[in-house]
C-alpha cells in the first residue's frame with residue numbers, strides 16, 4: 001500500500017486496518033455501516049474497566065470516576081456537535097432506540113388530523129419510529145421526495161408539504177445510501193416557519209463534516225459513535241429548553257432534569273470513555289496545538305477531512321464512471337462534490353449487487369449491498385426487487401491506493417460480463 005497519503009499516519013493508529021484476507025490487506029469500504037476505532041479508543045475502554053467503575057451517584061472513588069467519565073463524554077460530544085452545554089447530550093443504546101423513545105414522547109402532543117413530514121431519502125431509523133407514532137395517533141404523513149436522477153432531496157416540494165397542522169419534519173443530514181447531503185438550512189427554516197419541530201439524523205454525516213447544532217437550530221439531532229471511530233453508543237442532542245419541556249417515558253425515581261431524564265437504565269460507561277477518546281482522536285487530526293480549544297480543533301479537523309474526502313470522491317467518480325457497465329447514483333457533478341459524502345451506491349450491468357459484494361469480499365474488499373435500511377430510496381429508484389445497489393463508502397483512513405484497488409476489482413467484475 002502506498003504510504004504517501006495525507007492521513008497515512010492517522011491510519012496507522014487503527015489496529016483493525018491491518019486485517020488480512022489471504023495475502024491481501026483488507027480494505028474497509030464499509031464505513032457507512034460502521035467505522036473502525038483507533039487504539040486510543042480501545043485503551044480508553046480498557047482503562048475504564050481496569051481502573052474500576054461503579055454505578056453513578058455514589059460517594060466513593062469508583063462511582064465518582066464513573067460520574068466523571070459520563071460528564072467527560074457529554075462535554076466531548078457537546079464539543080463535537082457544537083452544543084451550548086453538556087446537559088443537551090443524551091446517550092442510549094443506539095440511534096434507532098433513542099429515536100423510538102423520542103417519537104413516543106413527542107407523539108403525546110399530536111392529535112388526529114395533525115401532520116408530519118418524512119423524507120424518502122432517509123434511513124428507516126428516521127422513518128419507522130415516526131410512521132408508527134403517526135399510525136397510533138391518526139396523524140397524516142407527507143413525504144419529501146428526492147430526484148431520481150439527482151439523488152438529492154427536492155427542496156422545491158417543501159412549501160407544499162407544510163401547513164399550520166404540521167407538527168414535525170424528520171430528515172437526514174446525509175443519505176447513507178447515495179451520500180447526498182440535505183439542504184438542512186432551508187428545511188429547518190421552513191419547518192420552524194409553520195411552528196413544526198425539525199429532527200435531524202446525522203448518523204451518516206457524522207464522520208464526514210462539521211456539525212453545528214446551534215447554527216442549524218435543529219430541535220434534536222441524533223448520531224452514533226460507531227460511525228465516527230468510536231464504540232457502539234447512540235447519541236441524541238436536544239435543545240435544553242425542549243429536553244426540559246418534553247415528557248419522556250421514564251422510571252419514577254430517576255432524575256427529573258435533562259439529560260438524565262431522557263436516559264433509561266444504566267449506560268455503557270466504559271464505552272462512553274471510548275466516545276471521548278474518539279472525539280479527541282478527531283480533534284487530533286486538526287494539526288492545531290493541543291492547547292487550542294477542542295471545538296476549534298474539531299472544526300479544523302473536519303475541514304481537513306472534508307477536503308481530502310472530496311479529492312477521493314473526484315478520483316473515485318472519474319475512474320468508476322469510466323468503467324463500461326458501471327452506473328454511480330447520487331451527485332456525480334464534479335462541481336457539486338461538496339453536496340455529497342464519499343459514499344457511492346452503484347450497479348454493474350449484468351451482475352447482481354449481492355454477487356458484486358461477495359466477489360469484492362473474496363478479494364478482501366469490504367462493502368455492503370442491498371438497501372442498507374434506506375428502503376424508500378431503493379423503492380423510489382425501483383431497485384428494491386432487484387437487490388438494491390452496491391455501496392462503497394470511504395472515510396479519511398481510506399487511501400487513494402485502496403481506492404485504485406477497488407476500481408481495478410470493479411473493472412474486472414464488469415469486464416467479465418462483456
Ligand SMILES: Cc1ncc(COP(=O)(O)O)c(C=O)c1O
Pocket residue numbers: 032033094095096097123125126172174175176201202203204223224233234
Ligand atoms: C443514516 C443512518 N441513520 C440511522 C442509522 C441507525 O443507527 P443505529 O445503528 O445507531 O441505530 C444508520 C445505521 O446504519 C444510518 O446509516
